[in-house]
Amino acid sequence: MADDTATEDAPAPTEPEAEAPEVVTDDRREALLAVFAEHLGDAVVEHHIRPGQGLWIRVANEAWATAAEVARDAAGCKWFDFLSAVDWLPSPFGRYEDSYLDKPFPPPMPERSAAVAGLTGSDTRVQVLASVAKVGTDLRVFLKADVDDDKPSIATWIHTFAGAAWHEREAWEMFGIDFVGNPDLRHIYLPTEFEGHPLRKEFPLLARVVKPWPGIVDVEPMPGGDDDEDDEAAAATAEGEAG
């Protein structure tokens, strides 16, 4: 999940477009954003429009419940897609095939300043993220709100979208975010007695305490590496034949 949203960090498509003679605009999403701005006022902290693709709105923590009502009633986004959260801190446990670099264990936690948020930025480490869509169109709004680093809490959405209840349960158990007003914050995917919040980046992966990622020993050498001159020679021959 965090990885999906991290891809938003990719170079924004607006940059090359700015150099282009005509600037691509998206009137429909601008209009949708205007509805939120009209009803929420200053509570719209930041926004981002990717023309023809998407609309991201970051609202103030206190306006989170209102934002849901505005989305449903004023903006017409009646379909609740999902609600989740993102921990923007880089993982100290490395990723995938780089993970053999994990030694020593446990790795030092990254500095708080290392957290880099995606579109619309973030003042805090953890952000709540929700998506609502306008049925019958391709319009969809990603709503975001910061939650406090030490005592993460935010208003519930269940009074607007009843289906948010399970999503909030998941965000509660995975990130430890308290959804004020949700009466049923119980574990949903994890065993009842589970302790900790596993999608927070400081959650220890106990298997990695025992041994570092073992898969690196199984990985074949990458083509183009130092020790596969045979492969390069073969590739050169193949190119020669093809040419």
Added chain:
Amino acid sequence: MGLVESGRMPKPLTKLLNLSRKYSVWAYQWGLACCAIEMGAALAAPRYDVMRLGVIPFPASPRQADLVIISGTVTDKIVPAIRRLYEQMPDPKYVISMGSCTNCGGPYWDSYSVTKGVDQIVPVDIYVPGCPPRPEALLEGIVLLQERIQNEDMAARWRGENRGDPIPVG
């Protein structure tokens, strides 16, 4: 069946009993993830039809099953259910662990929620490796299990001996 409990099974009778058990294994399907689809292909689809080996993969309840094939990712949350399923099966009962996840956690080896091997909760007779295993591998596992049943001393098993080491396929 008092003969089995008494431990004085005549050899020919043991052979006959084991032969009957070997070719009427009622297999309970405990599909937990993508391996369940592969299990369906191996057990019920026409190409690899498992009934020709004398395995009936459709018991209505674990209480009627001799064999359970656990296939897929075992999470800590489902562990109590697996244990209860196993307890409900009548003895003699056998377990086939199908796929990397069930064997050892597989790609989820460092996950916070996945049980690293179903053998932590139930004794496994046959390990079928693969991600997912080929249908032939699962059938090989079933054939190996049938060999084990054929050569089993039921009286010894009743006394709690002769459980036998787990057999990995391949």
